[in-house]
Amino acid sequence: MKSLIIVFSLALSNSVFAETFDLPSQHFGVIGSMRTVQSTYEDTLLDIARRANIGQNQMERVNPDVDRWLPGEGTLITIPSHYVLPRAPRKGVVLNLPEMRMYYFPPKKPGQPAQVQTYPISIGRMDWATPLGMTTITNKKKDPSWRPTESIRKEHAEKGDPLPRVVPAGPNNPLGAYAMRLGMPTYLIHGTNKPLGVGMRVSHGCIRMLPEDIEHLFAQLPVGTQVNIVNQPVKAGWYGGKLYLEVHPPLEEYPNDRGAVVEEVMVALDDAMNRRSAELDNTMIDEAIDQRNGLPQVITRGG
Amino acid sequence: METSNTPTMAEHLEDDIMRNSLKTTAAAFMLVALTGLTGCATTRDLDVLKLAVEKAQSTADAANAAAANAQSGADAATACCKANTEKLDRMFKQSMNK
Incomplete structure (x- = not known):
């Protein structure tokens, strides 16, 4: 019985994705609440962040006294799952770059309250900044291959890590298992083969999501979904x-x-x-x- | 009249008192000498005292130096630890780049 409980707890802890909240009326704009968890001996702050659906930078920022690599057993960790909604129409996808977070407002289902889903994302590094503005999803692809741009290939070659023209789908593909193309040329919302980097400025301008999150979102977003990329620190x-x-x-x-x-x-x-x-x-x-x-x-x- | 060299009881007592008195005086003298209660210190006494103070100062200086050394070592270890964490974080961030 005890082992069954442990297995169940582990399964539960790995299945946490896409925080979903009832959407407050237009007059209100705060969702979620802060909570705390205790770290186990094996945990790093990175593991806890992923389980809690929190980006890495934000997790580190709200736990300044916790060692990222060795939190230690029984340490109280703040989970900042408390959000003010961005100033933007509550429609489609809203990406707020400074907080490295996505808000998705799915169409309201009859007889159910309107909802909002939120996910941590990675955005472009300083030299590869993610563009701002309104766009749409123009294409969706499961198991995409990656065709790095010439500038990306040049950057990799200069670091002694040349890239092929095409990286096929698979565990070495940085796009992960799902990609959604945006109306802005060369920019995608995609998964990753480096999930621990979600919540950091590490991409070439694309929006990177946790594998479990993109899988959940990919099924919901039709081509043509509005994507509003904003800068609201x-x-x-x-x-x-x-x-x-x-x-x-x-x-x-x-x-x-x-x-x-x-x-x-x-x-x-x-x-x-x-x-x-x-x-x-x-x-x-x-x-x-x-x-x-x-x-x-x-x-x-x-x- | 019969004379004898054997001391009388009174003479015995007188001797004892004299001997005890000498012993007490010597003991008092020794005590004063040992405890330095003569009321004025000699140059030699001061030298001994100075040496003792210098030795204590030297020990304190050595302890201070050792403490400063230990603090410096601890500071260096802390700085090294911070630098290592920074290296680790930077390596991690680099490794997360596409």
Whole structure:
């Protein structure tokens, strides 16, 4: 019986993908909640992040005192599964680059509440930045082969790691088992053969997802689905009478000084305060700006 | 009248008292000498004291040096540990690139 329970727990822990939440009304914009788990002796922070559907950078940011490689048995790990929705139409896919996260708003099914799914993603490195803007999914492919662009082949050749013109589907294919082409030429949403890199800036501009996540999403997204790629390091949203502020570090290619972040905060608050007014706690706003840890923080005074 | 060289009881007692008195004086003298309660130190006493202080200072200096050395070693180990973690993280990030 005991071994059955252990097997069941393991199966459960490996099957966690795609956090799905009931979508709040337009006046509200916060989903999920923070939680904590205890690490086991064998865990790394990378394993825990993958199991919890959290990107690697975000996981490290909210657990600054935990050793990424050796958290140790029984260490309390913060799981930041608490999100303010981006300022964007709640339709199709919204990719917010600074937080390295995707939000998918599936069509509402009759008799069921509207929902939102969220997934961690990898985005392009600084020299290979993922483009912003509105696009659509133009093509879908299971077991894709990878045809690296000339610039990628050149980069690899310079590092002494030449690439073939075509990398066939299989365990060495960096696209993983699924790829969805975007209307922006050469850019894809795809899986990966390096799942531990999800939640980092490691791609050539494509959107990389965990293998279990892309499999789940691939089945749901038809060709023509809208994909909105936004740059919102600061988000603000209401929940339960409180206004939450979520501040992420801006992407490296954008201004990173306090003044620039304050401007982003003003934009986010302006949008949120259009919905309803409230007395703001400037100390909490300053704290969120200083920390930039991507955790939603209450910034209204009183209950 | 018969004379004798044998001391009388009184003479015995007188001798004993004299001997005890001499012993007590010697012991007191030794005590004063040993405990340095004579009221003024000689140059030799000061030299001995100076030597003892210098030895203690030298021991303290050696202990300080050893502690500083240990701190420096610990700082170097911490810096090395941080550098290794940074290397590990960078290697990890590199390995995750496509």
